[in-house]
Amino acid sequence: xxxxxxxxATLSVSPGExxxxxxxxxxxVSSKLAWYQQRRGQAPRLLMYxxxxxxxxxxxxxxxxxSGTEFTLTISSLQSEDFAVYYCQQYNNxxxxxxxxxKVEIK
Amino acid sequence: xVQLVESGGGLVQPGGSLRLSxxxxxxxxxxxxxxxxxxxxxxxxECVASISGSGDTAYYGDSVKGRFTISRDNSKNTxxxxxxxxxxxxxxxxxxxxxxxxxxxxxxQGTLVTVSS
Numbered sequence: 001x002x003x004x005x006x007x008x009a010t011l012s013v014s015p016g017e018x019x020x021x022x023x024x025x026x027x028x029v030s031s032k033l034a035w036y037q038q039r040r041g042q043a044p045r046l047l048m049y050x051x052x053x054x055x056x057x058x059x060x061x062x063x064x065x066x067s068g069t070e071f072t073l074t075i076s077s078l079q080s081e082d083f084a085v086y087y088c089q090q091y092n093n094x095x096x097x098x099x100x101x102x103k104v105e106i107k
Numbered sequence: 108x109v110q111l112v113e114s115g116g117g118l119v120q121p122g123g124s125l126r127l128s129x130x131x132x133x134x135x136x137x138x139x140x141x142x143x144x145x146x147x148x149x150x151x152x153e154c155v156a157s158i159s160g161s162g163d164t165a166y167y168g169d170s171v172k173g174r175f176t177i178s179r180d181n182s183k184n185t186x187x188x189x190x191x192x193x194x195x196x197x198x199x200x201x202x203x204x205x206x207x208x209x210x211x212x213x214x215x216q217g218t219l220v221t222v223s224s
Contacts, residue, residue, distance in 0.1 A: 034210040043214040091209035094166045098152040
């Protein structure tokens with residue numbers, strides 16, 4: 001099983017600032033990496049897939065990068081609706097595995 | 108508009124069984140794989156099981172293998188998860204997701220399963 005490790009566990013950011021979230025895979029997942037956003041009390045929703053392709057409805061302030069084992073999700077200027085938990089997921093191997101999540105909170 | 112609506116959750120005793128359903132609409136159901144993902148209270152996400160569009164291929168997470176069965180009825184646009192020999196650690200919100208084709212591009216709102224005596 002591929003283990004996905006996200007850092008930091010919690011990120012405190014002021015509105016308008018930049019946020020950088022990291023995700024590391026225990027072995028290469030090529031470009032088979034997705035990011036999901038989960039707001040409090042809601043189901044997760046797809047943000048990005050294929051490392052850097054924004055899903056329908058994902059604002060341009062979200063960007064993804066990386067390959068192999070190291071990946072980054074960047075939010076260029078945090079808006080109030082962006083404060084949430086973010087999960088990375090590899091879909092290169094079964095079982096599909098998620099990171100433990102990074103909570104982005106208001107500083 | 109894609110809609111996924113889960114049902115069938117509830118309180119069940121350890122060792123008991125439960126069947127979850129996920130009613131799908133807004134897309135050609137048979138053309139897409141489907142996945143069940145669960146989230147224990149205050150915890151992260153875990154892929155439980157996935158099934159191909161035709162229903163002939165299924166994958167299971169190690170923690171549920173041999174106890175859970177994923178299936179689908181393409182004539183009813185419905186996904187199922189039969190859960191047997193339930194344990195306290197199966198307590199979670201269970202989400203169904205449309206798999207397009209490997210990541211989940213749409214999620215339902217989830218159904219809560221509580222395993223407790």
